[in-house]
Amino acid sequence: MAFLCKGFLRAVAKRGLSSKFVRTPFKSQRSLSSLDPLPNKLLQLPSSLIKSTLDSATRFPQDNPHFSWDSLLACLPSLSSDKARLVLEWKLEKMLKGNERDYDQYLYLMSLCAKIRNASLAMHVFTSMEIHGIKPTTSLFNSLIHACLSSKDTITALNLFEIMQSSEDYKPNDETYETFIIGFSSLGNTEAMKSWYSAKKVAGYCATLQTYESLVSGCIKAREFDGADRFYDEIKSTGIMPSETILENLLEGFCRRRRFNQVKEFIKSCLEVWQEISVKMAEEVVGLYLEHGKVEEMEELLSTVVESGQAVTLFSQVNSGIIRMYAALNRLDDVEYSVGRMLKQGLSFRCADDVEKVVCCYFREEAYDRLDLFLEHIKRSHKLVKSTYDLLVAGYRRAGLSQRLDTVIKDMELTGVR
Numbered sequence: 001m002a003f004l005c006k007g008f009l010r011a012v013a014k015r016g017l018s019s020k021f022v023r024t025p026f027k028s029q030r031s032l033s034s035l036d037p038l039p040n041k042l043l044q045l046p047s048s049l050i051k052s053t054l055d056s057a058t059r060f061p062q063d064n065p066h067f068s069w070d071s072l073l074a075c076l077p078s079l080s081s082d083k084a085r086l087v088l089e090w091k092l093e094k095m096l097k098g099n100e101r102d103y104d105q106y107l108y109l110m111s112l113c114a115k116i117r118n119a120s121l122a123m124h125v126f127t128s129m130e131i132h133g134i135k136p137t138t139s140l141f142n143s144l145i146h147a148c149l150s151s152k153d154t155i156t157a158l159n160l161f162e163i164m165q166s167s168e169d170y171k172p173n174d175e176t177y178e179t180f181i182i183g184f185s186s187l188g189n190t191e192a193m194k195s196w197y198s199a200k201k202v203a204g205y206c207a208t209l210q211t212y213e214s215l216v217s218g219c220i221k222a223r224e225f226d227g228a229d230r231f232y233d234e235i236k237s238t239g240i241m242p243s244e245t246i247l248e249n250l251l252e253g254f255c256r257r258r259r260f261n262q263v264k265e266f267i268k269s270c271l272e273v274w275q276e277i278s279v280k281m282a283e284e285v286v287g288l289y290l291e292h293g294k295v296e297e298m299e300e301l302l303s304t305v306v307e308s309g310q311a312v313t314l315f316s317q318v319n320s321g322i323i324r325m326y327a328a329l330n331r332l333d334d335v336e337y338s339v340g341r342m343l344k345q346g347l348s349f350r351c352a353d354d355v356e357k358v359v360c361c362y363f364r365e366e367a368y369d370r371l372d373l374f375l376e377h378i379k380r381s382h383k384l385v386k387s388t389y390d391l392l393v394a395g396y397r398r399a400g401l402s403q404r405l406d407t408v409i410k411d412m413e414l415t416g417v418r
Contacts, residue, residue: 038053038057038072039072039074039075039078040075041053042072042075042079042083042087043075043078043079047080047082047083047086050083050086050087050090051086051089051090051093054072054087054090055090058094069091072087072091073112076112076115076116081116081117081118084116084118085116085118085121088109088112088113088116088118088121089121089124091109092109092124092125092128095109096128096132099132101134103134103137103139103140106125106129106134106140107139107140107143109125110122110125110126110140110143110144110146110147111143111146111147113125113147114143114146114147114150114151115150117150117151117152118147118151119147119148119150119151119153119156121147122143122144122147122148123144123147123156126140126144135169136169136170137169137170138164138170138171138172138173138175138176139175140170141160141163141164141170141176142173142175142176142179144160145157145160145161145176145179145180145183146179146182146183148160149179149180149182149183149184149186149187150183150186152187154183154184154187154192157180157183161176161180164176172203174200174205177196177197177199177200177203177205178200178208178210178211178214180192180196181193181196181197181200181211181214181215182210182214184196184218185214185215185217185218185221186214186218188218188221188222189218190218190219190222190224190227193214193215193218194215194227197211197215207234207238207240209240209241209242209243209246212231212234212235212240212242212246213243213245213246213249215227215228215231216228216231216232216246216249216250217245217246217249219231219253220249220250220252220253220256223256225253225256225257228249228250228253229250229253232246232250244278247270247274247278247281248278248280248281248284250266251263251266251267251281251284251285252284254266255284255285255287255288258288258292260288260292260294260297263285263288264297264300267281267285267301267304268304271304271308271310275308276308276310276311277310277314279313279314279317282305282314282317282318283317285301286298286301286317286318286320286321287321289301289321289325290321290324290325293325293328293329295322295325295326295329298318298321298322298325299322301318302315302318302319302322305318312345312347315345315347316342316345316347316350317350319338319341319342319347320342320349320350320354322338323335323338323339323342323354323357323358324354324357326338326361327357327358327360327361328357328361330361330364330365332361332362332365332367332370335358335361336370336374339358339374339377339378343377343378343381347381348378348381348382349378349381349382352384352385352387352388355378355382355384355388356387356388356391358374359371359374359388359391359392359395360391360395362374363395363398363399366399368399368401368404372404383415384411384415384417385417386412386417386418389408389411389412389417392408393405393408393409396408
């Protein structure tokens with residue numbers, strides 16, 4: 001069967017794709033291109049003008065010398081779901097008009113549909129290819145399934161798998177099973193995720209590192225911690241080296257179960273085998289110790305970080321947690337020691353909130369002279385923000401220290417803080 005039955009595929013789309021699926025742009029930290037003004041323009045335009053504006057940009061390149069498809073992709077996360085759909089529709093129309101025959105171009109376009117969680121547009125790309133005489137492949141089916149699962153449309157994804165099974169030209173492959181495992185892991189459906197993992201093994205395919213990443217993260221997301229532990233044991237038995245993602249998920253599982261001894265041993269094991277821990281792992285442990293007031297454990301973690309030669313970023317992260325904990329406990333001597341330890345490393349406070357927790361500690365202890373010294377020491381490396389000044393003003397006013405209050409207000413004016 002070289003081509004899909006158009007009627008059947010349309011029936012699959014109609015039956016599986018409903019108004020229930022999510023059309024939410026995916027999150028991204030990428031900023032808009034500083035060279036290409038078009039992305040910013042698209043943000044301001046009404047949806048009705050998106051395609052005509054893109055046509056103009058390509059028809060008159062001299063007016064948009066920095067225009068590129070890549071810059072458009074960079075702005076997709078910032079656009080509304082409707083505008084993102086229109087940009088991809090416009091690209092599809094350009095490809096079809098230009099008689100594009102490169103499968104990779106269509107695969108890429110369908111992957112973008114998955115990113116903006118628009119399964120119906122991915123289906124439109126797929127059927128448009130068929131209408132223009134481009135034969136479907138297993139990879140194209142896999143990409144369409146991925147788009148459906150990203151849109152939470154599992155019915156259509158399963159219908160597409162049935163089509164693949166009954167075909168001769170685009171049978172399911174290793175990637176097909178992997179797509180379902182990843183998809184159901186993201187959806188938090190661990191039963192379906194495990195079923196597809198079993199199906200993959202029955203089909204004769206071996207688990208990969210990516211498979212285990214999805215299995216472990218899916219279990220952790222669903223709070224099936226024992227399942228994650230079992231998959232980790234399976235990883236070790238296969239000789240596969242676990243990835244940073246797997247280690248981060250396992251540590252999260254230990255922290256959420258408050259298994260302090262396992263957390264400590266796991267961190268030591270990571271440092272012995274991989275010589276480092278990630279920022280996310282450090283955040284997880286610091287958060288756990290902060291929540292439960294584990295001061296000694298936090299200091300021990302800091303010693304471990306220093307002795308193992310970890311990045312300065314990790315030292316700052318752990319030490320900041322220690323400062324916050326000591327401040328909450330009103331252990332002012334320990335606060336000052338930890339701040340001094342940080343400054344000796346040439347580091348500064350990571351955020352204004354940390355500074356404000358220390359300031360509150362000084363006020364609670366009525367240690368105003370020591371507060372003056374603290375502010376003097378940190379001003380070289382940390383610029384006070386309005387919320388910190390407001391806290392100082394309120395504290396000095398409450399304590400009736402008019403001279404210090406006047407000094408703070410004058411300092412606010414000099415630094416231009418409003």
